[in-house]
Amino acid sequence: MPSDRFRTMFRAIATDIHFWIPFSVLIGGLFLLDKLR
Amino acid sequence: MNSTPAPISESASPSLHAARLRSLQSLGIFCGFAAGAWLGGAEAPIKLVNPDISPITISLIMVCGVFLARWSVPAFIRGTSHVGADLRQAPHLVLWAVLAGCMWAVANTLTIYAIRNVGLSIAFPLWNTNSLLGIFWGVVLFKELQFAGWKKWLGVLGGAVCMFAGATLLAVASSHQAAPGKAALGIAAALGAGILWGTMYIPYRKAYLTGMNPLSFITFFTVGELVTMISLAVSYRGISPLLHEVVNARAVLFWLMLGGFVWVLGDLFQQYATKYVGISRGIPLSNTNQLWGLLWGILVFHELQGGTRTVYSQVISGSLLMAAGAVAIALSSATEREHSSWRSAADREGQRYGIEDEYVRAGMEGRAFGGPQRSRTALDWFLIIGTTGLFGLLASAARLPHMDITLSWAAALSAAMLALLVAGGLALWRTTRFR
Numbered sequence: 001m002p003s004d005r006f007r008t009m010f011r012a013i014a015t016d017i018h019f020w021i022p023f024s025v026l027i028g029g030l031f032l033l034d035k036l037r
Numbered sequence: 038m039n040s041t042p043a044p045i046s047e048s049a050s051p052s053l054h055a056a057r058l059r060s061l062q063s064l065g066i067f068c069g070f071a072a073g074a075w076l077g078g079a080e081a082p083i084k085l086v087n088p089d090i091s092p093i094t095i096s097l098i099m100v101c102g103v104f105l106a107r108w109s110v111p112a113f114i115r116g117t118s119h120v121g122a123d124l125r126q127a128p129h130l131v132l133w134a135v136l137a138g139c140m141w142a143v144a145n146t147l148t149i150y151a152i153r154n155v156g157l158s159i160a161f162p163l164w165n166t167n168s169l170l171g172i173f174w175g176v177v178l179f180k181e182l183q184f185a186g187w188k189k190w191l192g193v194l195g196g197a198v199c200m201f202a203g204a205t206l207l208a209v210a211s212s213h214q215a216a217p218g219k220a221a222l223g224i225a226a227a228l229g230a231g232i233l234w235g236t237m238y239i240p241y242r243k244a245y246l247t248g249m250n251p252l253s254f255i256t257f258f259t260v261g262e263l264v265t266m267i268s269l270a271v272s273y274r275g276i277s278p279l280l281h282e283v284v285n286a287r288a289v290l291f292w293l294m295l296g297g298f299v300w301v302l303g304d305l306f307q308q309y310a311t312k313y314v315g316i317s318r319g320i321p322l323s324n325t326n327q328l329w330g331l332l333w334g335i336l337v338f339h340e341l342q343g344g345t346r347t348v349y350s351q352v353i354s355g356s357l358l359m360a361a362g363a364v365a366i367a368l369s370s371a372t373e374r375e376h377s378s379w380r381s382a383a384d385r386e387g388q389r390y391g392i393e394d395e396y397v398r399a400g401m402e403g404r405a406f407g408g409p410q411r412s413r414t415a416l417d418w419f420l421i422i423g424t425t426g427l428f429g430l431l432a433s434a435a436r437l438p439h440m441d442i443t444l445s446w447a448a449a450l451s452a453a454m455l456a457l458l459v460a461g462g463l464a465l466w467r468t469t470r471f472r
Contacts, residue, residue, distance in 0.1 A: 005391075009129050012389050018178060018243055022136055025236040029143040032229045036150045036222055037273065 055373060061403060062370035064468050065313030068306040069322025070363070071461040075303030077329025078454050081447070082296040084338055085438055086289045092149040094282045097270040098290060100142070100263055102297025107259035109424035110301060111252035112417035114471050119411060123253035126396050126406075130249050131257045133240035138261025140240075144233035146269055147226045154223025161208035161327075163227035168197050168321040170235025175317035179242050182317055183378040185371065192369030197321045199362030204327050206355030210341070210348045238316040241308065246383040247392055248400020250472055251308035255301070291435035294428065306461055313403070315379065318366050325363050328356055329450075336446040403469030 013019050086095065111117060124131065144164075151160035172193065175181035182190060244254045270279055283290075303326065310319030331352065334340035341348060371379070380401065387397040399406035465471050 006128075009390065012391075013129055013132060016389065018239055019133070019136075021174075021178075022133075022140060022236050022239050025233055026136065026140050026143065029140065029147065029229055029233045032225060033143060033146060033150075033269075036147070036226055 057402065058371075058373060058376055060468055061313045064403075064464055065310045065315075065319060066322065066367045066370060067464060068461060069310035069314065069319050070325065070367075071457040072303050072306035072310055072319075072323035073325030073363075074329050074454050074457050075299060075306060076323060076326035077303075077331075078333065078450065079296050079300035079303060080330045081333045081337065081450075082292040082299065084333075085292045085440065086286075090282060090286050090289070091274065092153075093146065093270050093273050094279065094286065095293060096145055096149065097266050097279075098283065098286065098293040099297040099300070100266040102294030103301050104259045104263045104297075105294070105424045105427065106298040106301035107255045109420045110305065111256055112413070112420040115250075115252055116411055116413040116417045117256070117420070118414055118417075119250060120253045120256050122407060122411070123249050127244075127247050127249055127390065127392055129390050130244045130247060130254065133243055134254050134257035135261035137237045137240035138258040138263075139265045140233045140237040140261075141258075142262050142265035142269065144230040144237070146266075147230040147233070151223050151227035151230060154226065155220055160223065160227040162201065162205040163224065164231035164234065165201060165204045165208075165324065165327075166228070166231040167234035167238075168324050169201065170232060171238045171320040172197055172317040174236065174239050175242065175315055178239060178382075179246060179315070180378040180382040181315045181371075182375065184374040185369075189369045189372070189375070192365045193317055193321075196362040196365030196369070199365065200321050200324055200359050201362075203355045203358030203360075203362060204324065206351045206358065207327055207331055210344075210351035210355060238311065238320060241311045242316050243386065245308075245312035246379065246397075246401070247386045247390070248383075248397045248406070250400070251305060251312055252471060255305065255308060287434055288436045289438075291428070291431035294431060298428070302458065309465060314370065318369065318371075321366050322363055325359060328359055331356070333447075333450060337443050337450065339441055339443070400472070403472045405470070405472070 083095070083099070108117070111120065148160065148164060151164065172181075176183075182193060185193075241254075245251070274282070286293075303323070307319065307323040310323060313319075314322075335352075341352065380398075383397050383401055384394075386392065387394055396406050398404075
């Protein structure tokens, strides 16, 4: 089932530290950009 | 360089053949140097642009050129049907590619604020820390430099530190800054850009360890890049003033978009370098772009003319340090033992996301995977002809500004870049068929 495959994929992404490190850095960058405006 | 054609159709082997490994390492290192030339050369067309246009608008127009190049170049080289094939194998990487594109756009905008607040001499060395951060992530997350031995460690880390010191000297020499104001914010912006770029290499490495083709990765990367840049430009400038500025800039649209196109060719070499030698080696090597930018500035645009002896000694020492660092890294290619730890990092990715083992291994080894080669589709021809036509149209409206430019040096540097492009393209074709 494709939906099962995507659910598994998103679960794997959500528990992958490799995703959260760049994502947190991106949020930090956007926050900093907002301060600089 | 060693670009001996390898048996492309060989089946996956438990251990990568030593000759094949050497061939891929040499290819990656050559791509790193070619990336430096093309990324540095991308600055040249932008120097032809009137400084009255706002930096955000310049960035946005460049990214439009980048977007077109990131779709038309893969269409020209292999055809976009390969992108679909990669997508079916590793759909999760789309998210990483878009994330990396968003990071690039935010980092690029931060550099504009950094230069404005603290000047290039302070800002550049700060954001150039991205290669040191890249090495850190490569070691911690992807097992790069594991079992490498102290000589390789010294070569890579010492080379990166040398390049960092050289970059600092070059930035100091080439800056024409006024007294800095808002220093703390400028330093924060420059450091922020360095952290964003250094961390952006996590998605890069992840994609290439999993076996994705760089030509596929960049097509999704640019979606994040363009969407973020449009959002930033609209929120900073407003739709009407932004459109007004773009229309008024029609005479320089070609130069800006050409800068974006040239930049993409450099970035593509950087992606292949990351794929075949990892981020700890590929990123510092492509940071030699500063040397090429300096060559264009001094020889073609007569920058630093009438400079003091101190300035020239800074330029010479900085260039020598950067070149020495790059050579140290180039001579520290991965051994078979280190490569085996890359494979275990790749296996982790494959297991986590349920990717076919053969796809991961074939990607790492630059081999074919799956069925026969796909031919180009109507979409590919539309992208190639459409982009060529648009660039032709913009070129017809472009005006060369009245500037003191030495065209003979511009031709010589362009010829050197083209030679690297042809040599790199042939090596990639012969060794991996652009995989």
